[in-house]
Amino acid sequence: MDNLTTKQIKTRWTDVKKQINERQLLAYRVGIALEQWDTYMYSIPNDSEVNRIYLSIQEDRTAKTLRIKNGLSKIVGYRESVQFARKSGVSDSYIRNIIEGKNIMAGYNIINKLELFLNNVLPDFELSIENPLTLKSYSQDYLGEVASEVNKVAENLRHYCFKLSEMARKQELDKDWQGNPISPSRIIEYSMESLAELKAKVDTFWDVYIEKQVK
Numbered sequence: 001m002d003n004l005t006t007k008q009i010k011t012r013w014t015d016v017k018k019q020i021n022e023r024q025l026l027a028y029r030v031g032i033a034l035e036q037w038d039t040y041m042y043s044i045p046n047d048s049e050v051n052r053i054y055l056s057i058q059e060d061r062t063a064k065t066l067r068i069k070n071g072l073s074k075i076v077g078y079r080e081s082v083q084f085a086r087k088s089g090v091s092d093s094y095i096r097n098i099i100e101g102k103n104i105m106a107g108y109n110i111i112n113k114l115e116l117f118l119n120n121v122l123p124d125f126e127l128s129i130e131n132p133l134t135l136k137s138y139s140q141d142y143l144g145e146v147a148s149e150v151n152k153v154a155e156n157l158r159h160y161c162f163k164l165s166e167m168a169r170k171q172e173l174d175k176d177w178q179g180n181p182i183s184p185s186r187i188i189e190y191s192m193e194s195l196a197e198l199k200a201k202v203d204t205f206w207d208v209y210i211e212k213q214v215k
Contacts, residue, residue: 004051009044009047009050012051012054013044013050016053016054016057017040017041020041021041023108023132024132025130026057026060026130027040029056029060029130030053030060031052031053058105061108061111062104062105064106064111064128065098065105065111066104068111068115068118069098069099069101071114071118071122071125072084072095072098072099072114073099084117086200086204087117087121087204087208089113089117089142090113090117094106094110098114111131112131112132112133113138115131115133116133116138116209117208120135120209121208135209138209139210142205143202143205146205149198150195153194153195153198156187156191157188157191160187160191164184167184
């Protein structure tokens with residue numbers, strides 16, 4: 001490995017600490033003993049130790065990505081990448097890159113989501129012990145984001161109520177940036193499209209992650 005400057009070592013260690021703080025059991029996997037935790041978290045080890053831990057994390061991410069690739073390959077025959085994306089919360093292009101071997105070292109945020117997904121659809125796929133995601137925490141985050149999107153649509157519709165009254169008073173339509181009239185019901189159409197997408201997200205999530213748990 002090329003020698004790094006002091007600044008580069010510091011930047012590398014900052015990145016390493018962030019990953020360990022998000023997956024604290026990762027510290028044990030890369031050989032940081034409990035009694036060393038405070039020392040490692042509040043100071044910078046020597047260069048060789050920083051590089052050792054950095055490479056250990058890369059190896060761990062590579063191994064986990066390969067395990068995910070093997071898991072995805074078991075179901076790719078009857079589920080396309082777009083369907084995977086809808087169910088797992090990871091983009092279809094990212095999933096394709098993993099399946100095709102173009103991405104051999106995914107980030108932990110992707111690993112977390114895909115492990116949780118595969119754990120729910122494949123009976124023999126276990127979550128990594130360091131994976132911080134739980135079904136409950138992921139459900140709260142995912143459905144919380146959907147709820148925020150629903151609220152945005154509701155706000156747009158509330159604004160549209162006033163806009164509709166204004167159109168009735170003026171007897172004219174708004175225009176787009178090219179000067180063309182905008183359909184008086186365009187906001188309703190847009191809202192219906194958005195709500196249909198959000199409905200699909202909720203139904204799909206519930207089917208994959210929740211329904212199996214309550215049966």
